[in-house]
Amino acid sequence: MSREVISLDSITFHYPGSEQQVLKNVSFSVREGEWVAIVGHNGSGKSTLAKLMNGLYFPKAGSIHIAGKKLEKDTVWETRKHIGMVFQNPDNQFVGTTVQDDVAFGLENHGVPHEDMVRRVHSALRQVKMDDFLNQEPHHLSGGQKQRVAMASVLALQPDIIILDEATSMLDPTGRQEVISLVRALKQEQEMTVLSITHDLEEAAKADRLIVMNQGEVYRTGTPEEIFELGDELVSLGLDLPFPIKMGNALKAQGVPVQGQHLTEEELVNELWTSHFKK
């Protein structure tokens, strides 16, 4: 088993000046090289988790370990080096006037020597396939391209973990697809640990493991197959089912026999074809 890179132990949290418990006794861990998706309705505490893991806030009770180190006020700068975050709104995270300046920004802050910096900027942009856009203005890029540049800025800092906080929710379907395939490539080629916070079930279906949050608590964890078995229970938590499962259920309701559940459209099409058309 690979080692745990993120581990949360009995986290409880409420925002300053508010009585409401946003997180209640939340524990989970993420192993090196794993892609974990945290799903939950708006207000379920997903984004608060991201803020705690990056030390923007500190839990009222419980502890967080990042790459084996306890996250505290004294260690926050150390632990942040391990984590790169990509946020929801692509327009809120640009500082540079060109794509390459933007990616260089984080490296400059870390005092990386110039030569090294140039190399890392180029290599990060190559990884996200945006190396043809070095001198473009970020504002002229499409949503998906912007998020890829944001990911390059994060990759240039060579983190061990990438946290995507609703990073695809503002993108159109094409942009969303671009970001999801990039995440998959990073995971496969570089064994990056990915934690994506999302309510896009198609995105979540591609993760290794899902953590379902509800009202500030961990409701269930499991593989996508296990979680989507929950069916209408997920819907009652404010979530949805991926399209192929909904389609399968509707077919069953119409009396069309469908075996088990399919997480991809291809699987469902193949089954329908095999059972109804193939002679």
Add this chain to the structure above:
Amino acid sequence: MDISLQEVEYRYAAGSPFEKKAVENVSFTVSSGECVAVIGHTGSGKSTILLHLNALLKPTSGSVVIGDRTVKAGRKEKDLKPIRQKVGIVFQFPEQQLFEETVLKDICYGPMNFGVSEEEAKCRAVYWIKQVGLSEEILQESPFDLSGGQMRRVAIAGVLAMEPEVLVLDEPTAGLDPRGRKEMMNMFFRLHKERKMTMILVTHSMEDAADYADKVVVLHKGKKVHEGTPRELFSDAERLSEWGLGVPEVVRFQRMLEAKAGRKLPGICLSIEELAASFSELSGGKAT
């Protein structure tokens, strides 16, 4: 109230070296009580058209007829306020526009700007906050203490409290969770049905266009390239992809299935239920 665009052209920074034509020769009519979706790829001119719907932009050529008013290129317009009251726009991420100390004050701000008394504005706030699915108690809170989804609802209540006749929605559900998305669209649809409120939905969700619109207008590179019912439009996936657009998931799935099976269903299906029924009929003999 009808809104009609007639050969609308708009150039940003007209007359300067940076002049850029954003839309050209766009004509379409939104009749009173209709729900029209405007779709198009990023950069297709959707947002520019949106701004013409309540005269935030004036065409550089052509005209826009909004109820009994005509906004025409080259003519100075006075007193546009009544237009802005009748056509309410919910911009993308409207929660970013919240600014008041309390939710109540924020919702009252719009109506009071249009001359509604404070008392009446408060009544409307109480009414609309419930309509958007929040409780009355929230009125006393600061909008900045709310969750993202709640803030969105407050901002929308602020537009609805102006009681517009036409509601323009720019990607109203972006960033909401699936339940929030469904609740919000159902709420708009209910207003549209019950109050005969005219709706214009600017979206890149083909699902929403298929589910809610009577008519879809497609913009591509600043021009109108199609106008018709969702069923017509989504039957032609090839043309849609030329415009950088997709079809709803259910249509894509139907096409995949048809390609694999080598035979076609009688017509395209716009919902999962419709497709399941159509498939069951087709395979009826073989189902066990």
